[in-house]
Amino acid sequence: MSLLQSVQLALQPYRQAKAWYLALSGGLDSSVLLHILAQLRKAEPLPPLTAIHVHHGLQKVADDWPAHCTQFCAALQVPLRLRSVRINQQSNLEEAARRARYEVFEQFLGPEDVLLTAQHQGDQAETLLFRLLRGAGVRGLAAMPRVRPLGQGRLVRPLISIERAQLEAYALKEGLTWVEDPTNQRLDFSRNYLRHFVLPELQRRWPKVQLSLARTAEHMAEAQGLLDELALQDLAGVRSKPEALAWLPLPSLALKPLADLSEARQRNLLRYWLAPWTTLPDAAHWAGWIGVRDAASDRQPFWRLAQGDVLRAEGHIWWLPHAWKKFSAAGLSSIKDLTEVQLLDNGVLQVQGFAGDTNVRIGYRQGGERLKYSVQGSFELKRLLNQSGIPAFVRPRLPLMFQGEEVVAVANLWAPAGCNLRWQPPGLS
Structure with missing residues (x-):
């Protein structure tokens, strides 16, 4: 099968996409892929194709690459979008540049759009x-x-099973030109060390090593799919939220059925559950989960992760993104127009039935407040919060309506007849 036919077959499932975008670095791999796509669309209708070149500005020679990509795309009659990004100097420039590129790519992609990248079999072997x-x-x-x-x-990788030698042969046959990134020769970069030193040595002993490593990656992907299926089954038995907290838009899991699973299944489930929100912890960092799971019932332990915390409260574990820590009760004072209040870093408060009462204000709990439930009666606010099972991490930001020094309504929990105080707390965004 020719290279053209291989790419055509790999892209068959995505023919109905609204648009195809191609990540064009100007190097050999992406240049060959773009040229192939330009040839394929001459023979059959394809989704609209646009190339994207991201300029990192990390080296002087790269300043010429946008012009090269512009000329290359013009010759193929493919629209090109150029974007520049600024990379903060840090220890892992490769990873920072990669993240910046993909942030740009995400900005282009709408529903049913596809981004094509040109990683090949050798890249897969290096990654593994x-x-x-x-x-x-x-x-x-x-x-x-x-x-x-x-x-x-x-994101689709149509060349992931293709050897780089095939791409080189195609480029030479078609007379293509491409740019060479000088950093690809630096052996202080781990991937380059593997590419130029380790893999050639392995290939001398095992000529099909790249193919073998790529197959191993496929086996691992299949195994991961089975682990994900198991996680979904386990998740069905532990995904729950206290009924009184249905309004709280934070993910939670019931602790007891989760803790009853084997430790391996606990970790598998938690990896799956946490994956959409945070970088997953390495093996040494899982002690934090054990601390949360096994803490005494009167404790409020938390497990710190890269983008947030896992907290234990009210018989559940909760995912709290770092954005929840931005909240400060200091910014709220007396509010006269009580209909809908945009709370600083704390969502939206909808107020009904209090419009005629100007002697009220919205505030937050400081401790020791009493809830007025009749003309002569009141009780400690803490009692209502305990009875309602409000987790400790929610209590400081739960909006309260005060009349004088007494609380007359508690968002989502209690209000006088004919009145309502509905709070929509911030979620995961």
Whole structure:
């Protein structure tokens, strides 16, 4: 099968996409892929095709690459979008540049759009080796999937089973020109060390090593799929939220059925559950989960992760993104127009039935407040919060309506007859 036919077959499932975008670096791989797509569309109708070149500005020679990409796309009559990004100097420039590129790509992708990238079989082998040497688990050793979600669309790698030698042969046959990134020769970059030193040595002993490593990645991807299926089954038995807290838009799991699973299934479930919101912890960091799980019932432990915390409260574990820590009760004072109040870093408060009462204000709990439930009666606010099972991390930001020093309404929990105080707290965004 020719290279053209291989790409045509790999892209068959995505022919109904609204648009195809191609990540064009100007290097050999992406240049060959763009040229192939330009040839395919001459023979058959394809989705609208646009190339995207992201300029990182990390090296002087790269300043010429946008012009090269512009000329290359013009010759193929393919629209090109140029974007520049600024990379903060840090220890891992490769990873920072990669994140910046994909943030740009996500901005282009709408629903049913596809981003095509040009990673090939050699890249897959490097990725597997790199992650293996870092002690990755099954998910990491699955390396780069052929297709995965990206933004509102999908990322597809149609060359992932193709050897680089095939791409070179195609480029020479078609007389293509491309740019060479000088950093690809730097052996202080781990991937380059694997590419130029480790893999050639392995190939001298095992000529089909790249194919074998790529197959291993496929086996790992299949195994990860089975682990995800198991996680979904386990999740069905532990995904719950106290009925009184149905209004709280934070993910939670019931602790007891989760803790009854084997430790391996606990970790598998939590990896799956946490994956949409945070970088997953390495093996050494799982002690934080044990601390949350096994803490005494009167404790309020938390497990700190990269983008948020896992907290234990009211017989459940909760995911709290770091955005929840931005809240401050200091910014709220007396409010006269009580209909809908935009709370600072704390969602929206809808007020009904209090419009005629100007002697009220919205505030937050400081401690020791009493809830007025009749002309002569009141009781400690803490009693209502305990009875309602409000987690400790929610209580400081629960909006209250005060009349004088007494609380007359508690958002989502209690208000006088004919009145309502509805709070829509911030979620995960």
